[in-house]
Amino acid sequence: MTLKKVLNIALALLVTSGILLLSDLNNRKTASKDTVEAxxxxxxxxxxxxxxxxxxxxxxxxxxxxxxxxxxxxxxxxxxxxxxxxxxxxxxxxxxxxxxxxxxxxxxxxxxxxxxxxxxxxxxxxxxxxxxxxxxxxxxxxxxxxxxxxxxxxxxxxxxxxxxPPVEKTVAFIRDVFPRATRVGTLYNSSETNSRKVVEMAKKNMADKGLTLVENTVINTNEVYQAVSAICQRQIDVLWITGDNTMMQAFDAVVKVCGEHHVPIVVNDNDFVKDGVLAGVGVSWGAxxxxxxxxxxxxxxxxxxxxxxxxxYVEELVTINQADVKRFGLTIPESYRKAAEEGLKATVSGASSGHQLAALALKGKKVKLCLVHYSLNEISEEAEKGLKAELVNLGLEEGVDYTLKIYNASGDITTVNSIAESVAAEPWDLIFTASTPTLQAFIKKINNIPIVFTNSGDPVGAGAGVSFSDHLPNVTGISTASDFEGMVRLVKASMPGIRVIGTVYTPSEINSVFYMEALRQEAEKEGLTLLVAPASTVTEVSDAAATLIAKGVEAMTQLSDNLTAGCSDVIIKHANDHNIPYFAFITQQVEKGAVAALARDYQTAGADAVNVALEILNGKDPKNMPFRLVSKTNVTVNRAVMNRLGLSIPSSYMNASTHTP
Structure with missing residues (x-):
């Protein structure tokens, strides 16, 4: 069949397809975006x-x-x-x-x-x-x-x-690797829309770089061998092949002919970089x-x-065939060598996590979220920071993919209840709570909106369920219950012979009472006595700390609750004034004078809550999602305070962290 006949047939098909397309679109537009729901x-x-x-x-x-x-x-x-x-x-x-x-x-x-x-x-x-x-x-x-x-x-x-494909970067690569080149050849099927678009863009980019694009086209794979032979005789310095379907099917012929004519090949499909192909500047198709x-x-x-x-979506990839680099006597700039090494590492490490897939499914949906704090203390601020950072890390854009309204009750229970009533009156897609008091208030007033908690040490005690797996149907989340067993071991390893430890707790906070009892149990298992002092206000916290010191505690192992987290400086000052080591359950308190902290990572708790929320927003039922422990715990040591107090904390604890799957 002559080329003219082929073109006439193609034109007829194009006209017919256009008529069919217009007719079909009129019919199928009845399924409009506004009437079909997820x-x-x-x-x-x-x-x-x-x-x-x-x-x-x-x-x-x-x-x-x-x-x-x-x-x-x-x-x-x-x-x-x-x-x-x-x-x-x-x-x-x-x-x-x-x-x-x-x-x-x-x-x-x-x-x-x-x-x-x-x-x-x-x-x-x-x-x-x-x-x-x-x-x-x-x-x-x-x-x-x-x-x-x-x-x-x-x-x-x-x-x-x-x-x-990264056309501009491909042209830049050719220019940088072949500084004396003037003519770049390319082959493609002129019937393929994708190839025409890429070649059109490349032609402009090459002209800007002082390169002439020499083109030859084919209709099917049978024409490839002859076409590549012809273009290699047109004094080209390098052959560039984009991801043309026809060319990829006959690529062995391309490699054979270019090898015979000593013409290097650059491609946009990196997986074709093998014997006879110099480099690929293209797309990570697995991604x-x-x-x-x-x-x-x-x-x-x-x-x-x-x-x-x-x-x-493009994850750019650079692949270099070192054998061809040597064969052609080329020097590859460092930036490309480094990019190729990084691309190899990314390929070996595999694809990204399922959380990113869940985030991608929310693109453009503008889901309505809110986050409720009991008070803005160290723990809450860290959780909020982690929550916001994870939304960004997952590629979600505020105002486009989601909205996030933040409430703060400033440590007042009446205000928490008022916020809960206000939130219950609005159509939220999901609610985050960042403390046990807010969780308690919200589960009493809201049962038709998913609630994901974080920074709650005892969600069961708060009334969210009878166990981590048997809980209220609209509630799940991240427990930040402290590692009390680990804390007792850390204290004993750092202070051999210690007998008495102490903590201030808040009787009105369920999680604080739970923490106090849990710490007491672990202390008794290890032969230690835990002295406790209650407090309900900042003033009482100072008095409670002074009382514990007067009773002869040898170390403070201060619980993390909403009240004491907001005024930890007071307890730390009392301890340091009397040369009593202060062990914390909050990492930030190390900077304030704690000798060490064994702390749940509250930023991670915020991030973990986001990933739980993504599963729910994408169709999972909260009632089938057990509560989870935060996935990361840190040990941080203040060496200056350790040395001043004459302690010797084992090296295994120095800036250690553990991850829970």
Missing amino acids: SGGLYAVEGKQYQIGMSIFAPEPVLDITLEGLWQGLRELGFVKDSNLTVVVQSANAELANFQAIHTNLDNSKADLILVTSTPAISSAVTAIKNKPVVFTFTYTPLEAGAGKSYTDHLPFITGVGSF TGYRTAPYVARVLNGESPANIPIEN
Whole structure:
């Protein structure tokens, strides 16, 4: 068939597709973004079977890597391939014309969604698929393929993740590695929208760098060998191949011919960097696949793609073939060598945590959150800091993905109850409480909104449940119960022969009474006597500390409750004035004069609470989520105070931390 005939056929198909697309869009826009609500959430429903129908251009290594990332992400969300998830794959066998029949077939199958894995597949899907929702991945240019006008204004039945390659950085790499180069060759299938877009951008970038882009195009894989032979004879200094589906299918021919002509190759698909390919400056497709998992999960559970914005996600990757560097006698700048090393480390370490998938599923939803403090003491401030930092670390943007209103009762129970009543009157998506008193007040007034607590030492004693696993149906969270056994051991290891320790506690705080009794039990197990003194105000705290010292305590092991945490300086001063070691359960008190702290990490407690909340916001039921202990505990030592008091704290305690899975 002549090239002219092929182009005429392609034009006819394009016109026909355009007419069909316009007609179909008019019909399918009835499923508008405003009328279709989210359904089952992010996590797989227990006992339910799911099915994906998937179209591929043809088998290739880079697609395999993308899919490995996708299946891993879905496993973390409870969708396990060949268990509760069946995947039916149909290949176009590297022929673009085959996609139409494939998508028509999948559209009439039992699949819950259709997964398309190339830009040409998207172009076909938007016209051929009329009944099923569509999710895409492994594509450069989904919008140019017809998925929509923008990432938020897209066809209501399709969404997914695109990864446009780092064209500007690719050109910069070529310029830096080949400073004398003037002509860069490229090959691509002119029928592929993604390739045309990338080449168009590269041409402009190369012109800015003093490079001329020499192009040659193909229609199918049979033309690749001849095309690459022709371009190598056009005095090019280097050949650059972007992620063109046709070229990737015939890549061995590219490598063979370039090797014969001694032409180095740079690609955008890093997994093709092997013998005969110098470098890749491109996309980490495994990360893209992993990033696509929540899109697939949400649609599998019934959410309309109309509600899920398209995303362009790129984890840039530099890969260098040292054998080719040596063969061509090149010098790779340090910045690229370092980037390649970092990329290798990232590949070895694997994909990111399931928490990031859960956060991604909230993008653009603007969930309504509130955080309630009893008082802003050291513990509460640390928890708030950790909570806010985790939201940022997970890529969530305040005002876009969520709103967070913060309340502070300033240590007044009446105010806590008033805040609880006010919060109960508003439609929150989730409530955080940052102390035991706030937890107590809120569980009495709110039973229809999820509550996630943090900084509560005794949530069971507060009334949130009868155990960590049997609790109120709308409540779960992070317990920060102190490590009393560890504290007693630390004190005994630091002060051999000690017999009497002391603490101030607050009788009106349930967690404080719980802590006091727990510390007493652990002290008695180790042959120590715990002296305690009650306090209900800041003034009483000072008097209580003086009383304990007068009774002969040899060390203060001060509990962490709301009252004493807010005026710890007072107790520390009494202790230091009498050369009595002060051991803390709050890390920040070390800076104030405590000799050591064995402390739950309250910033981590805030972060842990966010990750619990993400699971709930993505469909998990709080009643099935047991309370958890904070995942990190720190030991911090004040060496100056230790030396002044003549103590010898074992080296194993010096700046140690432990993590709870």
